[in-house]
Amino acid sequence: MLPFLLAEFANLEQVLPLYVRVIGNHAQRHLTRPEGYPAHQLFLSRSGRGVFIIDGQQKIQMTKGTLLLMPADTPHEYYSDDPNEEWDLGFIGFHGTAASPMFAQMNELLLTALPVSNFNQLWEQLESLWHLLHSSGESAYWEASRRVYGMLISILENQYTDRRTGKTTITSSQSNAALQTAVKLIHDHYNERLLMTNVARAAGYSVQHFHRLFVASFGMTPQQYMLQLRMRIAVQLFEDYPSMAVEKVAERVGMDTSYFIRMFKRTYGTTPKQYMKK
Structure with a gap:
């Protein structure tokens, strides 16, 4: 060090x-x-x-x-x-x-x-x-x-x-198309237990190469992208259905309740219940 x-x-x-x-x-x-x-x-x-x-x-x-x-x-x-x-x-x-x-x-x-x-x-x-x-x-x-x-x-x-030379996703249309396939899969199955090995396979890459391409293109890992998507959908559910229980929202986005609350607070700086009060 x-x-x-x-x-x-x-x-x-x-x-x-x-x-x-x-x-x-x-x-x-x-x-x-x-x-x-x-x-x-x-x-x-x-x-x-x-x-x-x-x-x-x-x-x-x-x-x-x-x-x-x-x-x-x-x-x-x-x-x-x-x-x-x-x-x-x-x-x-x-x-x-x-x-x-x-x-x-x-x-x-x-x-x-x-x-x-x-x-x-x-x-x-x-x-x-x-x-x-x-x-x-x-x-x-x-x-x-x-x-x-x-x-x-x-x-x-x-x-x-x-x-x-096309080593990154920015100039490679093939890589961009594969990543869009992966992103669509994440959006279609965000509320399920989606393994990133399966997402990488659907995109046609090894897990390591897929991870590198995804980070280069989106500035975050596929797992982080999935988490952000779930958080955005959770906020939309809270706004559309103010009386919906936190446990139900967690279930709708495919997350365990305690983990959902912890990730929500990390993302927005407040618990789901505090967010709804605001």
Whole structure:
């Protein structure tokens, strides 16, 4: 693990086009930033899985080997999504006059979980950057600026190359059609015990490949998509039938009552009964 490192800029903030504010990695715990963070951020998920909630609405599921680019001052919170496994999350917070133009160029890649074929290389660069800044010295910050720029260019090149060659769902009509088949199956059977192995098989992929394609296209896992669908339908049922019992709504969306209540509160910040009172 690389401890949280807050960089000392040596009065170079006004000079460097890119500079690191913070860097590190650890087993991520629940963190809430309602005002966002005053720097652009790059997150790398090395193991486990976790969830980012953007501005209280957009939910992004990160799994092993994915990255997330987040603009400065974006309200968010994030937490581990698996109580049985640590979520090893690396992060770099950076700013500078070149940071916003770079993110503008990478606009399509922002605020989505991106699987990357060169993940190990990016992780090694993060570790190398941490050790560089930990050594201090003014020259380290000039070199850090070059390396952050190199990492961003590497991410942009990787995504562009994969999309151009059809390695991701964005430029592959065949993959998109298969995913639409999977999504239709989820919508048709959301209230049943639907195994994702069967959904992957219906889409024509192995479970692992289907999972990667789904995350790349929707920014969340198939299981998370199913949960969000169930929650939306539950809210609609509460609004259409105010007198319907919580147990009945849970049954209608195919969930055990206690699990339904727990997931509803996690999603909306309130229990179903409190939600109905509002």
